[in-house]
Amino acid sequence: MSDVVISGMGLLTPFGRGVGTYWRALTGGRTALAPARRFTSPVYRGEPVGEVTEFELGDAPRKQVFASAAAEDALLAARLPRVPDGALVILVGQAPPPADGSPLGAENREFLGPGADGILAGGDSLHLTHACASTLFAIAFAHEALRAGSAPAVVIAGATALNHYEYASMDVVRAVDRAACRPFDTGRGGISLGEGGGALVLETADRARARGLEPDIIVAGTGCRVAAGKSVASDETSIAECLREALDAARADRLDYVHAHATGTAQGDTAELHALEAVVGERAWDGVPVSSHKGAIGHMLHISGAPGVSAAAMALRTGVGPPTAGLRTPEEARRLRLPKTPLVIPGATFAAVNSFGFGGNNATVVLRRR
Known part of the structure; x- marks a missing residue:
């Protein structure tokens, strides 16, 4: 069976458009978190957010525009002029737009969607x-669909736009930091919300090679758990189970880097670190670099897996592990490294x-x- 590969990636983040733009800012330790210039809400008090400001929006809903821009870039990177015939498009988001195509009301334009129109048609x-695990669940779904031969390619796309509903939902549970979030920092105080779009093209390596690509990033293993009865986002046992399952499926004999979920909450970051320590300890791995993008662009909710991937x-x-923006005093770690500056990873493989x-x-x- 041919490997399942990522042949195209597209991003629109508060740093601007493109994976390269995002990567340069991330490895440079920069943050785009700042008080909002456009976003307003009765519960918003001026906290730093990751807002997309330098992008032409037109009249379409922001989520649709963000997702379409990212999908366009992912298809271009995969050398595909459009979504291939018979391909599967997986849209990730809070809720789909109206099935009958009726226009979104003003209160829902930043909340529902995106839809499968525009460049995603076909x-x-x-x-x-x-x-907030939607993108990775979509990758696992796509992986199985491609291995089963159910589709020639899968395009995963989604977006988030700063909006009152989601901001209020995070504010009411006291998850929002009044300062810019600092994942893994001992002084962290919660999350910062961000907006933008992400897209991935997945297909078999054989199909990609047939049109002249030499794909180098393989989806080697996935692990998904729905921990019924546990409402929290970061349960230590479930995290460890997911990591073990994915590593075993990938037949990984090493782990060179972990891009963590780490949003900046005290409970969530600690649970993730403990789970990582347990799993790498079981396998006698040491010095595994771990970082998060949330201190750079904020938490992009359902599509946050796209900047992570x-x-x-x-x-x-590149053989470089990016730092976590805003990290000043890292949590104590035994077998993990929490870099504050870019870290060279020799022979990075997994x-x-x-x-x-x-x-x-x-x-x-x-x-x-x-």
Whole structure:
């Protein structure tokens, strides 16, 4: 069976458009978190957010524009002029737009969607939501669909736009930091929300090679858990189970980098670190670098797995582990490294990406560089 590969990645983040733009800012330790210039809400008090400001929006809903821009870039990177015939389009988001195509009301334009229109037209589509782990659940779904021969390619796309509903939902549970979030820092105080779009093209290595690509990032293993009865986003046992399952499926004999979910909450970051320590300890691995993008662009909710996967793929390609922006005093770690500056990773081969969401949604994807 041919490997399942990521042949195209697209991002629109508060740093701007493109995976390269994001990666340069991430490895440079920069942060885009700042008081909002456009976003307003009765519960918003001026906290730093990751806002997309330098991008032409037109009249379409922001989520649709963000997702379409990312999908366009992912298809371009995969050398595909459009979504291939028979391909599966997986849209990730809080909820789909109206099925009858009726216009979104003003109160829903920043909340519902995106939809499978515009450049995403042409494939069979479905909407998938597993809270903030949605993108990684979509990758696991795509992996199985491609291995089963159910589709020639899968395009995963989604977006988030700063909006009152989601901001209020995080504010009411006191998850929002009044300062810019600092994942893994001993002084962290919660999350910062961000917005943007992400997209991935997955297909078999044989199909990619047939049109002249030499794919180098393989989806080597996935692990997904819905921990029924556990409403928290980061349960230590479920995290460890996901990581073990994904590593075993990937037949990983090493782990060179982990791109963590780490949003900046005291409970969530600690649970993730404890789970990582346990799993790498079982396998006698030491010095595994771990970092998060949330201190740079904020938490992009359902599509946050796209910048996570992009960072892990670029770490494998460049042999550099990015720092966590804003990290000043790292939590204590025994077998892990929490870099404050870029870290060279010799011979980087395997990288893991974690995503966790409310409702007990937990997922890990392990990537391997060919």
